Every structure is written in C-alpha cells, then in structure tokens.
Amino acid sequence: MTVAISALLKGSTAQALGALGNILKKGADHAAAAKLPEEVFLNFRLFPDMFPLVRQVQIACDAAKLAVARLGGRPAPVHADTEKTFAELQSR
Numbered sequence: 001m002t003v004a005i006s007a008l009l010k011g012s013t014a015q016a017l018g019a020l021g022n023i024l025k026k027g028a029d030h031a032a033a034a035k036l037p038e039e040v041f042l043n044f045r046l047f048p049d050m051f052p053l054v055r056q057v058q059i060a061c062d063a064a065k066l067a068v069a070r071l072g073g074r075p076a077p078v079h080a081d082t083e084k085t086f087a088e089l090q091s092r
Helices: 005-034 038-042 053-072 086-091
Strands: none
Touching (some): 005 038, 038 053, 053 086
16 A cells, blocks of 8 residues: 555644644633733743743744645745744644
8 A cells, every 4th residue: 555645744734733723722712811911821831941832833833834845846935933922823
C-alpha cells in the first residue's frame, strides 16, 4: 500500500492545528472569565526556558506552512509574528 506524504501531512497538520485552536479558545474563554488581560496568558511559560505561548503557536503554524510549501516546491507565505491576541492567533 502506498500513501502519499502530502496525505499524511494534511491529516497530522489538521489534527495538530485543530487541537491548538481548541486550546486557544479555552485560553480566551478563561481569560474573559477571570477578567484578566489576554497578554497574561499569551506570554505565559510552562517552564522558564520555554518560549511563551504566543511564540509556540507561531512556530507550530510556521512548521505547517513550511512543510506544505516545501512539498509543493513553492515559497512559503511570510507572517510578521505580530499577533497579540487569541483572535489574531486563531486567524493565523
């Protein structure tokens, strides 16, 4: 049985980014319920040497777009990494 790498990439990427979207929604809901600014959660680190949440989301999105671009032999789209809200991260 032959499986195209693009099919594997599409499935795993969709699952990972979908889960990440759910995490971002829960974070936004929690920030609203706690009446805390979103940047508190977006700049949070689980461990001191980790990137903050906002940067980890940007890296996950970059990994997906770069993999697809590389498989397609095309240049990857460029994002400025300026997201500051849950909504901006969701749209990315």
